[in-house]
Amino acid sequence: MPDFQTYLVGGAVRDRLLGLPVQDRDWVVVGASPQALLDAGYLPVGKDFPVFLHPDTREEVALARTERKTAAGYHGFAFHAAPDVTLEQDLARRDLTINAMAEDAQGHFIDPYDGQRDIAQKTLRHVSPAFAEDPVRILRLARFAARFSDFTVAPETVSLMRAMVEAGEVDALVAERVWQELSRGLMEHKPSRMFEVLRECGALRKLLPEVEALFGVPQPEAHHPEIDTGIHLLMVLDQCALQHAPLTVRYACLCHDLGKGTTRPEEWPRHIAHETRSEKLARGVSERWKVPADCRELAELVAREHTHVHQSGGFTAEARLRLLERCDAWRRPERFAELLWACECDARGRLGLENRDYPQRARLAADLAVTQQVDLAAVSAAAMARGAQGPAIGAAVKAARLGALRSFTDERQP
Known part of the structure; x- marks a missing residue:
């Protein structure tokens, strides 16, 4: 038997505690080296840090690791994975307390950063000041706010995100990661919350100044009782989710x-x-x-x-x-x-x-649908039989479609 321990971590633990379906399961191995996992039949797949496939389940398993900020932006990190890295150290590098919990093989929860408390209080809170080292976490938190729309962001976390924006960390984000997080947030059940959070911390004016500019701009009240164009946009996005x-x-x-x-x-x-x-x-x-x-x-x-x-x-x-x-x-x-x-x-x-x-x-x-029923081949053939060529054939097709549309319009008149 291997002498290392495997823990379920992150979103799977969070969703189980929230009573939600568990979509993906992430695993962390503590007390192992890459060679120990290879010897146990695990298959290596990671490029940036040691990640393996379980020999039976084929689920991804990562070695417990720590990380150190080395440069600005999303890619500026150095990782350290070794048998002496503890589970608590691995969880400490995660973004939010509700994502920094683990469960052992016996079903016991390991919660060194009070994630269960924040679930009970419906709070999104950063684990440690290391949150500020990765600007993608601002987008991730905003996305989680759109998913868990009844959660609020801890005031100290909002302050930390504002400081990150002011320090220019958001400016170092690469397009692919921004779109990845924005697109996922748009698909959550209340996407307006993502933009509210980004606006509150100042990131929206950096990432989407065109959207930021809509807030405070009035529209005619007769057509838009909500008046504010930015508020209207948020309501439209939530309509998308409802539909x-x-x-x-x-x-x-x-x-x-x-x-x-x-x-x-x-x-x-x-x-x-x-x-x-x-x-x-x-x-x-x-x-x-x-x-x-x-x-x-x-x-x-x-x-x-x-x-x-x-x-x-x-x-x-x-x-x-x-x-x-x-x-x-x-x-x-x-x-x-x-x-x-x-x-x-x-x-x-x-x-x-x-x-x-x-x-x-x-x-x-x-x-x-009505204009699609026009037989284009027959119309074109008839036009050519009359000597029509080029644009004249196109005009005949347009006339046929218009005729169909007029007839349909007359039919549906009360």
Whole structure:
């Protein structure tokens, strides 16, 4: 039998204590060297520090380790893993007390930093001053706030994060890690909390100044009873979560109104032509954080077209056809459906209007379905039989689609 001890650590212990399903299990081995694990049949997989696969379960097992800050940013650490590193030392390097607990093979909890107390008090608290050495932890904490939305952040932890921001630690974050944490936070059940926490500690103005600029900017109360554009954005993001929207839709909603933060105060509360500015700003955010193409494309489309979708109930058939054309709806029907989904979240992200019907989504989806039924091959063949070529064939297709849309519009008139 090996003379080392294995402990379940981190999120699995936390979620078990919270009564939540355990998704991933992380294990730490104490009292072993890399060679001892190799001799016991473990398979090495780690590059930056010793991580192994259990010979039977194939779950990842890490050697207990300590870490030392060597440079600014996320990568500036040196790790030390050896048989003399204790479990308490390994847990001390973790970010939050609720993530710094362990469970032994007999089911006993090891909780040197009072994680169970903070679970009971619903508090997110850093384990030690070493929290300040890794700026990714600001994003991780904000993400946990979005997951455990009834938890509050300890005042001393907020102060520490503010000091980190002021020291420029956030400036050293790499795009890939920022997007990884932002995207995961957007997918939590209350994403607004992530942005509230980032704003409270000053990190939002560093990471997403375009979003920070929305707070305090008024909108017409007749359409937006919540008035504040930043508050509206948070409500829209929470609507996305309530509707179980995918990441593409949630990211698009994050960017949909960015242009309102650039309107001059003398123009308030109106935001004429904010859509074009929002599209440009969304493109900049996506480039900065290396956002995947599907997310960035939908974000630009929603920023540009969401107002038109909202107003489409009063559009003629010609105007609705132009909207479908601009959205490339026939070639990209799935993306068009996500545009409509984002617009519904936008419309419902308003104070007192969270449950209002949004008929535009169903109507425009039906418009697309009707025009998709036009037999393009037959229309093109008939046009060519009349001697049409090039653009004239395209005009015939457009006319056929418009005819179908007009007939459909007449049919659904009361």
